[in-house]
Amino acid sequence: MRPRTTLVASDLDRTLIYSAGALRLTGPDAEAPRLLCVEVYQGKPLSYLTESAAALLPRLGAETVFVPSTTRTREQYRRIRLPGPPPEYAICANGGHILVHGEPDEHWHRAVAARLAEESAPLAEVRARLLATADPAWLLKERTAEDLFAYLVVERALLPEGWVKELAEWAGPRGWAVSLQGRKIYAVPQPLTKSAAMREIARRTGAERTLAAGDSLLDADLLLAADHGWRPGHGELADSGWSAPHVEALKESGVAAGEEILRRFLRAGGRAG
Incomplete structure (x- = not known):
């Protein structure tokens, strides 16, 4: 057996796994793919992938170094039960934490926190701006994550046009980025x-090659850093027309894109056969 020399770093939400509202099952109900629930929240099913995708994940874990790479907090990530053995490594909080066999690498986290303190405005300043400018008419929740970043849960239909752009223009000079993903606005x-x-x-x-996938602006740096990448036909990157020479834009969207991304990972990084 060849050593696993390919590392696969993949975003999770709206890339590999999908909530009911993000599935994009547009065909006849009788022809919809069978789905597997991989996350339960407050006693209710929350996230899914197709059964065909579920069958591919254990093989991907065996043939590559598969690294779930998410903006989720550690607590949110641990709700997900992907098929196959648990990955040895996972990236949480957008890179703020590396989990090794499920446990956080504190040395890595301290190094990240020190860099943020040097290069970015304090979280408290950004959070204050969010609260001062958000309208209760469309703001549903306000949260901080791992004391690293902040996000809002909003009523998307009521969100004023241009609000996210104005926030991004304010945040950029202060060393912060803004991303709108579904009902969440991340700073x-x-x-x-x-x-x-x-x-x-x-x-x-010791991985010699890296592959990546993601759908949001927060995944752009991951895609650019990988040797090859894929983005689905939905999400911030697709909506903005974002592209890079080594990143393939898939035509599939919704849960079908998640399945196709796994197939592409295996073709590019798995063992033949």
Whole structure:
């Protein structure tokens, strides 16, 4: 058996796994793919992938270094039960935490926190701006994540046109990035990246090649840092027309894109046969 020399870093939400509202099952109900629930929240099913995708994941884990790479907090990530053995490594909080066999690498986290303190405005300043400018008419929740970044849950239909752009223009000079994903608006320090964590895991595992997938602007750095990448036909990157020479834009959207991404990972990084 050849050693696993390919590292696969993939975003989760709206890339590999999908809520009911993000499935995009547009065909006849009788022809819809069978789905597997991989996350339960407050006693209710929350996230899914197709059964065909579920069958591919254990093989991907066996043939590559598969690294779930998410903006989710550690607590939110641990709700997900992907098929196959648990990955040895995972990236949480957009790179703020590396999990090794499910446990956080505190040395990595301290190094990230020190860099953020040097290069970005304080979280408290950004949170104050969010609360001062958000309208209760469309703001549903306000949260901070791992003391690293902030996000809002909003009523998307009532969100004023241009509000996110104005926030991004304010945040940019302060070293922060803004991303709108579904009903969530993220404000994240620019040095807090999945790509930095991916490079560290590649160094530790000796991976010779990196593959990545993602759908949002927060995944752009991950895609750019990988040797090859894919983005689905939905999401911020697709909506903005974002592209890079080594990143393939898939025509599939919704849960079908998640299945196709796994097939592409295996073709590019798995063992033949």
